[in-house]
Amino acid sequence: MADTRLRLHRLMRRLTEGLSIEVRTMIYLGAIRSASLAWLIDFARSARSDYEPEGTSASTAPEKCLVTRETVSTIVNVALTAMRAAAADRRLLAVPKLIYLLYSWRRFNAASLRRSGRGPTGF
Numbered sequence: 729m730a731d732t733r734l735r736l737h738r739l740m741r742r743l744t745e746g747l748s749i750e751v752r753t754m755i756y757l758g759a760i761r762s763a764s765l766a767w768l769i770d771f772a773r774s775a776r777s778d779y780e781p782e783g784t785s786a787s788t789a790p791e792k793c794l795v796t797r798e799t800v801s802t803i804v805n806v807a808l809t810a811m812r813a814a815a816a817d818r819r820l821l822a823v824p825k826l827i828y829l830l831y832s833w834r835r836f837n838a839a840s841l842r843r844s845g846r847g848p849t850g851f
Contacts (some may be wrong), residue, residue, distance in 0.1 A: 772807035
């Protein structure tokens, strides 16, 4: 993701760093409603990794998280719904970096299934 989208995420974090997490949460919940699929996936992944880091990364300090912990599952669910809709009407085929989106879809689904106690744990 080392491209313009990464720069946008860094800029977003800098622009909102002086705001409370509650205000940031409200701003970002409004932004995801009209976000492109790729941006939404990137954002959901970033928001989730603040609390559930991938690999050897440490958790983000609470004051630096994008949104509240309680909101992360909502954002991931919005992203999953958007991916499913894009797959159903074949828009997903035209998305740049399709492999990255499919990988994220798999990770989001696996995490959702683990939390609900209904699915695989080996992802």
